[in-house]
Amino acid sequence: MIAYIKWLTEASDKANEERQIEREAKRLAVLEAEAKRLKPIDLQLAEVLAGIPDENQRQGLELAQLQIQTHGRSERRPTRGNIGEVGQALRRMGYQRRRITTDAGYVARWFKP
Numbered sequence: 001m002i003a004y005i006k007w008l009t010e011a012s013d014k015a016n017e018e019r020q021i022e023r024e025a026k027r028l029a030v031l032e033a034e035a036k037r038l039k040p041i042d043l044q045l046a047e048v049l050a051g052i053p054d055e056n057q058r059q060g061l062e063l064a065q066l067q068i069q070t071h072g073r074s075e076r077r078p079t080r081g082n083i084g085e086v087g088q089a090l091r092r093m094g095y096q097r098r099r100i101t102t103d104a105g106y107v108a109r110w111f112k113p
Contacts, residue, residue, distance in 0.1 A: 060109025
């Protein structure tokens with residue numbers, strides 16, 4: 001009987017430790033997501049642009065694609081940045097917007113100066 005109680009105590013302690021580790025991992029994930037969400041759009045955009053090859057940047061960047069790769073600050077849409085803020089950040093970085101006419105209308109693309 002004593003061995004059984006000892007085994008139960010050890011199993012309970014082990015389960016408590018595992019739950020504590022899971023709670024800590026969840027807490028860290030929330031903090032990381034919050035830090036990512038609060039990172040200034042200029043820094044987010046610089047990281048995104050660093051991952052895009054120069055050859056693709058010379059062909060022009062679409063604002064919608066950049067918007068998807070940034071993280072917004074609003075509670076409604078934390079998964080993507082505000083399209084106006086992304087455009088302003090590109091202008092601050094020296095990018096210029098040009099309209100490219102196609103048969104279906106036009107496409108706005110952003111180019112390095």
